[in-house]
Amino acid sequence: MKKFLILFLVLGALNASAASSLPSALRTDGKTVVAAFSDVEKVARSCTVRIIYGTGYKVAVGTLVNDQGLVVTKHSELDTAKSGGTLRIALPGAERYNRGKIVAHDSATDLVFIATDLTQKPEYKWAETDEIAPATWVVAGVAGSATRPYVRAGITSATARAIPKAGAVIGILMGSAVKDKKGVPVRTVTPKGPSEKAGMKNGDVILSIEGKAVNTTDELKKAVGKHDAGETITVVVQRKDEQKTLKIKLGYRELVFASMKSRNDKLSGKVSVRRTGFEKIIQHEVTLAPSEMGGPLLDLKGRLLGINIARRNRVEFFALPASLVQKVIKAKAAEIAKASASKDKAE
Amino acid sequence: MHMFKYLLLTVGLTAMMLPAADLAPWEKTAPESIADLVAIQEKVQTMLKDAMAATVTLQMGGSSGSGVIISDDGLILTAGHVSGTPGRKVTVILADGRKFEGKALGENKADAGMVQILKPKDLPTSNYETHKTNLPKVGQWVVSVGNPGGLDAKRGAVVRLGRIIFSRPATLRSDCKLLGGDSGGPLFNLDGTVIGIHSRISGEPDQNYHVSMPAFHSDWKNLSDPSLPGFLGVTAVDYKKDGVDGVEGAELEIVRDNSPAKKSGLKVGDIIIKVSGKDVKASRDLTTLIGKLRPGAKTKLTLLRDKKEMEIEVTLGSRPGAAPKLPFGFPPRK
Numbered sequence: 001m002k003k004f005l006i007l008f009l010v011l012g013a014l015n016a017s018a019a020s021s022l023p024s025a026l027r028t029d030g031k032t033v034v035a036a037f038s039d040v041e042k043v044a045r046s047c048t049v050r051i052i053y054g055t056g057y058k059v060a061v062g063t064l065v066n067d068q069g070l071v072v073t074k075h076s077e078l079d080t081a082k083s084g085g086t087l088r089i090a091l092p093g094a095e096r097y098n099r100g101k102i103v104a105h106d107s108a109t110d111l112v113f114i115a116t117d118l119t120q121k122p123e124y125k126w127a128e129t130d131e132i133a134p135a136t137w138v139v140a141g142v143a144g145s146a147t148r149p150y151v152r153a154g155i156t157s158a159t160a161r162a163i164p165k166a167g168a169v170i171g172i173l174m175g176s177a178v179k180d181k182k183g184v185p186v187r188t189v190t191p192k193g194p195s196e197k198a199g200m201k202n203g204d205v206i207l208s209i210e211g212k213a214v215n216t217t218d219e220l221k222k223a224v225g226k227h228d229a230g231e232t233i234t235v236v237v238q239r240k241d242e243q244k245t246l247k248i249k250l251g252y253r254e255l256v257f258a259s260m261k262s263r264n265d266k267l268s269g270k271v272s273v274r275r276t277g278f279e280k281i282i283q284h285e286v287t288l289a290p291s292e293m294g295g296p297l298l299d300l301k302g303r304l305l306g307i308n309i310a311r312r313n314r315v316e317f318f319a320l321p322a323s324l325v326q327k328v329i330k331a332k333a334a335e336i337a338k339a340s341a342s343k344d345k346a347e
Numbered sequence: 348m349h350m351f352k353y354l355l356l357t358v359g360l361t362a363m364m365l366p367a368a369d370l371a372p373w374e375k376t377a378p379e380s381i382a383d384l385v386a387i388q389e390k391v392q393t394m395l396k397d398a399m400a401a402t403v404t405l406q407m408g409g410s411s412g413s414g415v416i417i418s419d420d421g422l423i424l425t426a427g428h429v430s431g432t433p434g435r436k437v438t439v440i441l442a443d444g445r446k447f448e449g450k451a452l453g454e455n456k457a458d459a460g461m462v463q464i465l466k467p468k469d470l471p472t473s474n475y476e477t478h479k480t481n482l483p484k485v486g487q488w489v490v491s492v493g494n495p496g497g498l499d500a501k502r503g504a505v506v507r508l509g510r511i512i513f514s515r516p517a518t519l520r521s522d523c524k525l526l527g528g529d530s531g532g533p534l535f536n537l538d539g540t541v542i543g544i545h546s547r548i549s550g551e552p553d554q555n556y557h558v559s560m561p562a563f564h565s566d567w568k569n570l571s572d573p574s575l576p577g578f579l580g581v582t583a584v585d586y587k588k589d590g591v592d593g594v595e596g597a598e599l600e601i602v603r604d605n606s607p608a609k610k611s612g613l614k615v616g617d618i619i620i621k622v623s624g625k626d627v628k629a630s631r632d633l634t635t636l637i638g639k640l641r642p643g644a645k646t647k648l649t650l651l652r653d654k655k656e657m658e659i660e661v662t663l664g665s666r667p668g669a670a671p672k673l674p675f676g677f678p679p680r681k
Contacts, residue, residue, distance in 0.1 A: 022486050022512045026377050027522045029553070036378040134399075134506050135391045135490070137384050155391070155508045161501050264496055264527045267548070285507050285524055287552060300381050300388075314552040315495050315524040316505065 029287070034149050040139045041151045043302035045092045047122035048141030048150060048295050051114070052088040052097060054079055061143050061295035062089070062114065063307055065329060067121040069098075070336065072325065073294025074309055075105045075112035076230030076249070076274045089116045092150055103339035104332045107231060109320055110274050110309060111328055115340040124296065124304040130321035132156050132282055132305055138319075140286040140308055141295040151298075154286035160321060165277035167253035168229040171195045174217045183207040183238060184220045193256045198248040204237040224250065230274025249273065268313035275310040281318035282306050288317055373488050373537055387537070391490055391508060394539030398490065399506070401473035402533055404440040404498040405429055405462060407451075411497035413504070413532030414439070414462055415541055417475045421447070421464025422571065424475065425531030426546050426558060427454030430462050432643055433665075437462050440498060441471070453570040453642065453665055457517040457562035458546045460531065461570045473533065475541035479564040482514045483542050491523035493532025493545055504532070512554065517562045519543045522553040569665050576638040577646075577663030580606020583630040586618045594651065596620040597633040611661035614652065621649035637663065 025032045034041075049071055051060040062073035071089060088097035098116045105112040132138075136156045144150030171193025175185035183205035189196045206214060209223040210233050227233055229252045237244050251273065254260040265271065272290045282305060284297065290311050297306045297319040306319035329336075372383035373390055401416045405425060412429035416422070423439065430437070430451040437449040439462065452461040464470065483489065491507040509523030521534065525548045534543035534557045543557035563570060583597035596618040602608050619627050622636035623646050640646055642665040649658050 020485065020513060022510055022522075026486060026510070027512070027553070028509050029522070030377075032377040036380055036384055039381055133392060135388065135395050135508065137388050155388075155506065157505045157507055158502045262496075262527075267526065267550070283502070283505070285505075287524065300384055313496065313526055315507065315526045315529075 028154070029152060031149075034151065034153060037139055037151055037153050037300075040298050040300060040302055041149065043123045043298055044139060044141035044151045044296060046120065047124055047304075048143070049089050049091055049116075049118075050143040051078070051100065051294075052090075053086075059143055059291065061141065061292050061308075063141070063294065063296040063304075064091070064118060064120065064122045065325070067119065069116040069118035070329075071100065071114040071116055071118075072111050072307060072329075073114065074272075074274075075107075075110045077272070077290055077293055078112055087114060089114065089118065091118065091120060092144065101339075104335045106328045106332060107228075108277075108279065109324065109328050110230060110278075111307070111320070111325070113329075113332060113336050115336070122304075124298060124302055126326060127299065127303040127305045127322045130160050130280060130282065130306075130323050132160065132299075134158060137300050138282075138284050138286060138305060139298045139300075140284075140288055140292075141298070142288070142292050152286050152288070154284055156282060157285045157316070158283040160280060160282050163276050163278045163281055163318065165228050168224060168227050168231070168250040169194070169253045169256050170200075170224055170233075170235070170248050171251060171256045172200065174220060177216050181205075182213070182215060184214055184217055186237075190256055194248050194251045195246070198235075198246040199244070200235075200237065200246060200248070201239060204239050204244075206235060206237050207243065208236045210234055228274060228277040230272070252276075264313055268311075270311075271313060272310040275312045275318070278309065278318065278320065280321055280324055281309065282321050284317050284319065285315060286317060287314070376486065387488060390537045391488075394490070394535065394537060395506060397471065398473060398492055398533070398535050398539050399504055400442050400471035402442060402492045402504045404494050404504075405449075405531060406438040406440065406498070407431060407435060411494070411528055412530045413493040413528065413545065415475075415492075415533035415544075416464070416470050416472050417541065418472055419467065419470055421449070421467030421470055423449065423462040423464065424533070424541065424544055424563065425460045425462055426544055427458045427460035428546075429531035430454055430460035433641060434643070439464055442503060443471075444500065452572070453566075455562070455566045455570060455665060457558055457566075459544065459558045459563045459566060459570055473535075473541055474539060476560040480561050481542075482516070482559060482561065483511045483519060483536060485511050485514055487511045488537055489521050489523060489542070490535045490537070491521070491525060491529070491532065491545065492535070493525065493529030495526035495528045497528045505529075509553070515559070517559055518546070519557040519559050521555060521557060523555060524552045525555040526552075577640040577642045577644050578607065578665055579637050579661065579663060580608040581613065581633075583619065583633050585629045585631075594618065594620070595628040596651065597627050597630040607661050607664045611648075611659050613648070613650075613659060613661070616652070618651040619648055620651060620656075621647075623647055624649075 047064040049062045062071040087100035089100040090097045100114040100116045103115045139151045171190035172186045173188040175187040186204045214220045232249045235246045306321045309320045310318040372386035414423040414425035435451045439447040439449045447464045449464045454460040507523045509521045512520040529545045532545045533541045546558045547556040580603040582601040586596045586598040599617045
């Protein structure tokens with residue numbers, strides 16, 4: 001009897017020391033907690049695709065939106081310029097990748113459509129409302145593996161709403177326009193900024209933006225200001241005797257100019273190249289990298305609430321609501337069908 | 348005796364083997380099913396309305412933080428590094444858009460702080476843990492509310508769900524994701540009771556620190572009463588040398604460690620003869636004169652050391668409560 005008592009006391013002590021800090025498996029995103037979402041994970045696995053693109057096998061996440069192989073993801077993160085738009089797509093557990101081809105994109109929502117040969121039927125039902133109450137469990141589909149789950153969970157964390165457009169720049173300091181001379185001279189190209197990445201040099205003279213001539217600094221600002229960060233615009237510059245056409249992906253003023261970076265931006269790691277200018281978003285707290293946008297956001301019943309579209313900072317994440325995604329699919333249907341048909345012909 | 352042991356063992360085993368089915372879903376080691384998750388969600392959504400209504404944005408000059416109203420007469424719990432210097436002006440913005448003028452009350456070493464709304468009217472309030480030493484359990488589900496990035500009227504306060512990672516007398520840690528601007532915001536249990544205040548954010552988004560409620564309770568008077576006297580941190584006795592040099596004053600017998608007195612260079616044996624130019628004839632005078640000043644006040648002390656007269660300027664502090672020092676980690680944002 002005495003032995004029993006001692007054993008019990010020892011066990012008690014062990015329990016107490018284990019309880020002093022919560023083991024990682026029991027944390028909100030820990031393995032044991034995430035296991036409770038296994039029914040939703042099944043649904044997520046039926047529609048969350050892994051997208052391999054670009055040089056160096058970059059990985060993106062997308063959502064299968066019908067049973068004809070149509071996939072959507074976030075446009076501005078999918079940098080396919082170097083790979084000529086060739087994509088490889090696979091559902092979880094697939095033995096091989098399917099080829100994918102970009103067939104349409106929508107700059108208002110930053111969604112891009114990819115046609116694939118996938119024939120599986122996604123298991124979710126589209127949510128019938130965008131009015132998701134705060135503190136509703138949500139599950140984001142991510143590119144998992146045999147050892148890492150295909151989902152991450154959290155809650156909706158604020159009211160669904162519009163996110164207005166905010167300050168996009170090309171990342172230069174403008175010189176003064178010279179009277180009677182065409183274009184706007186570039187005094188300094190911001191290091192690591194959008195223009196530098198596109199090949200702009202100090203001393204270039206910007207002649208036009210998206211085909212429209214710019215001859216004053218105001219005209220230049222206006223022409224850039226029409227667009228949102230993450231959008232790629234065509235800029236023609238004069239460099240000595242030649243004209244060059246540059247494709248510049250716009251960035252946020254506060255991120256391009258390092259001195260304007262807020263403490264929260266510094267703490268937030270990488271954020272989405274486009275995190276504003278959305279007609280409506282659902283806000284949640286599921287931690288996702290910018291490269292993990294484009295995947296599905298599901299509820300506990302396996303309904304598709306929306307498509308993840310932006311990491312605003314390390315605690316605020318946005319998804320485009322289901323109704324908005326469906327609206328864009330409908331609006332783009334003809335364009336998608338036409339581009340898909342030409343793809344079939346080519347094969 | 349034998350019987351008694353047996354009884355003890357039985358009670359112990361029963362407690363250990365309590366079937367999990369008897370626990371509420373949010374009391375389990377981890378949720379086991381969608382049904383458990385739904386139950387947690389419903390519990391959170393039930394407490395959320397009142398919790399959100401009582402959470403406020405605090406604006407001080409160019410900076411912004413969060414807080415929570417806990418009484419009809421407008422007492423707000425926040426972080427000490429948010430409320431800042433006692434007496435400073437604070438604009439309090441409610442979830443319903445109303446704005447009130449407020450002022451900072453006290454703050455302490457554990458980063459507890461309070462703000463008072465000056466003309467309170469029809470305020471939403473939240474319950475808070477009133478037991479003076481209760482701490483949340485490790486693993487307990489908690490809800491964080493606050494304003495990451497400052498006020499965003501269209502967005503409102505942001506809600507996050509997490510669990511307590513550790514629970515120590517002054518400091519709690521949870522995996523609720525927080526960012527600058529959340530500081531001072533409330534940490535609730537699932538019954539909607541405030542059990543902590545967001546204090547410091549770490550480099551990891553889901554490893555953040557909260558001031559515990561015991562850190563408020565152990566120091567409540569000092570935090571909440573703006574008329575409380577400043578603190579010097581000395582014990583003095585009357586100094587009188589009859590007929591020798593005619594000096595009267597307060598001789599320092601104890602200078603407390605880490606006190607404003609110690610920091611300013613006061614030493615045991617110093618004889619204080621004036622506070623801000625006013626005579627100190629006995630130790631009682633020193634207590635009275637210091638007692639008229641507020642924490643944060645700068646005051647000039649005239650004293651005799653080794654028979655030489657000298658002056659020392661000292662910034663008064665707040666009387667330290669029982670709140671322990673911050674254990675480690677990230678310093679509060681100033």
